Amino acid sequence: MSGRIVVGYTATKAGADAVALGSRLAVASGASLDLVLVLPNEERSVITPPDPGYDRYLRGQAEQWLAGAAAKVPASVEHREHVRYAESFAEGLTAVADEIGAALIVVGTAQGGARGRHTIGSTSTELLHSSDVPVVLAPKGSRKTDASAAVPRITVAVGTRPGAEALLQTAASLATSTGAAVRLLSLVTVDLPPTVDTGVIRLAGAAHADDVLARAKAELSADVPTEVVVARGDSIETAVRGIEWLPGELVLVGSSRLAQPRRLFLGSTAAKMLRELPVPMIVVPRALGPTVPGATHSVEGDR
């Protein structure tokens, strides 16, 4: 994947998490980084009078912050820095990603969660609702993982919904570019109302899972080493908690069926998973646009 990865940066721990994870993905896949700091544009300011002096100060500060972030990127990774003005963080990032044809957008998740876990803030939520590029959520503490650490394995959470093709396609290209193995995962207990007896869920879930996984495996190329696992539990949370993870592993999930085509949206299952995940999660849109990660893209190799 010699494409470009957009890192949404803020001078916070969440921002440092995003830079660290972005660097690791760039090292593993040979991509370049675009560190983007989004400043609010003036159009949204309807109460406070504009102040060019303050705006200049803010811009200088933003450049300083970005320089600090750039210093943390490993020397082997090509990187550029951008200050972008937009209505919101999400809007700025998706606009940059569209312009440069980025393969991924990496953001840190909001503060306040437990170490190593995700908590989704309003900015991440907005991004998940609006991006047509896969979004990588860096859990709190990602900055403590070494950037040169490899991506040993990619776990793909498979469902039966539309979007599985895009999901598998992304998984395959990520696996090829990073040299990772693929693990297909199905969670049981999906989609049955909570009032249904748990024994029934288990049975229904197990049959459902084996079927789904078999079909998914058939879709993946034989070149990619693939294993299959079914996680069982009374709830999504307990199911996820029982799974073992390799250090540096990534999880791919498809976006919700409620999302419009080519837009992301985190479904309730993915949201529940996210709270329990100790590893970075990548949310893939239902259908991919022209920018397919790993595919040869026109920006490739520029500069």
Added chain:
Amino acid sequence: MSGHEGAALAPTTDQVEGGLSKKGLSAGTVGLIGAVVIGISCIAPAYTLTAALGPTVSAVGFQVPAIILVGFIPMLLVAFGYRELNRSMPDSGTSFTWASRAFGPWIGWMAGWGLIAATIIVLSNLAGIAVEFLFLLIDQVANTQGAIADLAFDPFINVAVCLLFVLGATFVSYRDMQTTQKLQYILVSFQVAVLLIFAIAAFVHVANGSAFDASPVELSWFNPFAVGSLSAVVAGLSLSIFIFWGWDVTLTMNEETKNPEKTPGRAATLTVLTIVSLYLLISVGLLSFAGTGTKDLGLGNEDIQSNVFFYLSGPILGPFAFLVSLAVLTSSASSLQSTFVSPARTLLAMGHYGALPERFAKVSPRFFTPGFATIVSAVVASVFYAVMRFASEDVLQDTILTLGMMICFYYGITAFACVWYFRRQLWDSARNVFFMLLFPLVGGIILLYLFVQTLIDSMDPGYGSGSNIGGLGLVFILGIAIIAIGIAIMIWQAVTRPAFFRGETLSKDAPASLRRRVA
């Protein structure tokens, strides 16, 4: 990467001042209407009038309209100087930065201090007014006949709710939460419409003979010489400085407007015409409805002076009085936010240039606001309000009078800074003679005179609300204390952080004449 990196992206490594990043913004986003809306919501006419009308009547009686008209003159003159300085050195430190560049660090520091003190005082007054109207609004909607409205005058409830207001405004400012443009337009239109209805209703009462103390409108109301005493005019003027305070933002919006040649001038004119007409209409309307008597609803009644709309909206508008409460509340609330920006940005600039600890220069990495400076302003405003609520018999009136004095102080310095900073360019053109020399100089002299005279008059224990400590008027003590504390902190900073005071971070300057360079 030529094909994909559009002009909108400015890589920081090689293009700091180019393209979109010139000022870092999508230039030219503010149109004429947008500029007027920002101007009106900064002035907050509903709030300003309810706070300033009473004290002005107590100073000049029926001649309020005259004082409003005259008071606009020094404001306008100084605003011209302000505009020149802003064009030459746009900086978030405004008065602080400009005075430092013109007169050096000591005077610059005090100008910054004056600005911060004035904005912090107005923050506490704004929140105080908002509290009274919140209770009044609840009272009107719940129809409890004043039982709830009176709660606002319990000092403990009052201070507690006021602190909540400040806390809310701090939160909103810290996170830079903005309403949508549409909502802001609606709020401003609503405010103006309610004020118009309010004034018209007052005239209708006068015509129907149902007014409280119908007083026929006389031409002498517009004649400043009819006031009689000079110190009354001075007191009235320093109040009318306050009612136009904030108007200058429309003049200083340059680069941001869609048409920098014409929009700022037109916006400022349109704003000021709207504001002056509203002020005149309402002051004349309320004067002829209630007179200047000292009993009941008379505008001379000390008990109602600090918040006249609060007492007059019911008798004038009857069941629709809640509209006035709503207008004042929304006006104070949005003004609270735009006012918060001002001390925070000045504190930030002072921190940046080393005139205050570096912490003040910190920008919140998530919300891009001067976080630390905002919180400090809020804490100081809250403490100030709480202390004043217990120390003064009429906190609102005394804070407004002190405020007028502080505005005269730092605006006066700013006006002189303009003349002195541009001293080598004054004779470059006839335009410069007027806009850099005459206008700011005359404006500055008027403000300086107002400042000194108010200081002298306020020593009288009967000045303002009549609160005094040891026979000295509270307003005088406040004014002197604010300046003395400023000097003390300044000396302390000069000892601990001498670089700024040696002129190392912000040097004195006077741009050379452009004419000589050409010749």
